[in-house]
Amino acid sequence: ITLVVSGVYVHDDMLFLRVLLRNNSNIKYDIQSLRFFVRDKKNLKRTASQEIELQPLYVRNETKSIKGISSAHVVFVFQKFTIPDSKTLDIEFFEKDGGRDLNLHVGNHAIIKAERLPIN
Numbered sequence: 001i002t003l004v005v006s007g008v009y010v011h012d013d014m015l016f017l018r019v020l021l022r023n024n025s026n027i028k029y030d031i032q033s034l035r036f037f038v039r040d041k042k043n044l045k046r047t048a049s050q051e052i053e054l055q056p057l058y059v060r061n062e063t064k065s066i067k068g069i070s071s072a073h074v075v076f077v078f079q080k081f082t083i084p085d086s087k088t089l090d091i092e093f094f095e096k097d098g099g100r101d102l103n104l105h106v107g108n109h110a111i112i113k114a115e116r117l118p119i120n
Helices: 108-112
Strands: 002-011 014-023 029-040 052-054 058-060 070-079 087-095 102-106
Touching: 002 087, 002 102, 002 108, 014 087, 087 108
Parallel strands: none
Antiparallel strands: 002 014, 014 070, 029 052, 029 087, 058 070, 087 102
């Protein structure tokens, strides 16, 4: 299973994350849950870490599973946000009754460099 952020876009006060999920195996990948967090990059032993869970306002092409040897593009829409350089946006996908859990870290640089959507 491969998880890639294939695009970050902005329009007005909305931030769009386009995510590609690619299943390279013959076994279907059933999604149990997915979550978005803003977390510290480094977790020092004696300091408290803070994480904020983000909820998408809208999901386009939402899917509950990815068939074997196939892929899916999913677009998540959020209220615009930025994060400090010391934090990352973490995207987590959990497989139902399986161990293929995915975790992807997106830095502030990718969010700041979001392309403008030419929507009229």
